[in-house]
Amino acid sequence: MSDNWQPIETAPEDTAVLVYGFGYEVAHFNTALKQWVACYDHRPLNHPEWWQPLPEAPRAVKPVSQT
Numbered sequence: 001m002s003d004n005w006q007p008i009e010t011a012p013e014d015t016a017v018l019v020y021g022f023g024y025e026v027a028h029f030n031t032a033l034k035q036w037v038a039c040y041d042h043r044p045l046n047h048p049e050w051w052q053p054l055p056e057a058p059r060a061v062k063p064v065s066q067t
Contacts, residue, residue: 004052008036011051019048026054 011017013029016039026039027048036045 005050006052008048008051016054017051018054019045020050021045021048 005020008019011019011029013031016026016028019025019027019036025045025048027036027045028039029035030037033044036048037043038045
């Protein structure tokens with residue numbers, strides 16, 4: 001694993017992060033349900049082991065002209 005991956009126990013709660021278990025997911029720990037859920041479709045995730053912050057969104061270099 002790269003240096004950016006951290007143990008899941010250290011992940012922030014109720015904040016979207018990139019998690020890895022049986023694959024990669026953008027997820028958050030739902031404190032009400034007390035489990036990890038996928039941000040896209042809200043399905044529960046089984047045992048992610050690692051997490052890292054999401055990267056920054058890309059910045060537009062130049063607006064695309066529309067003709």
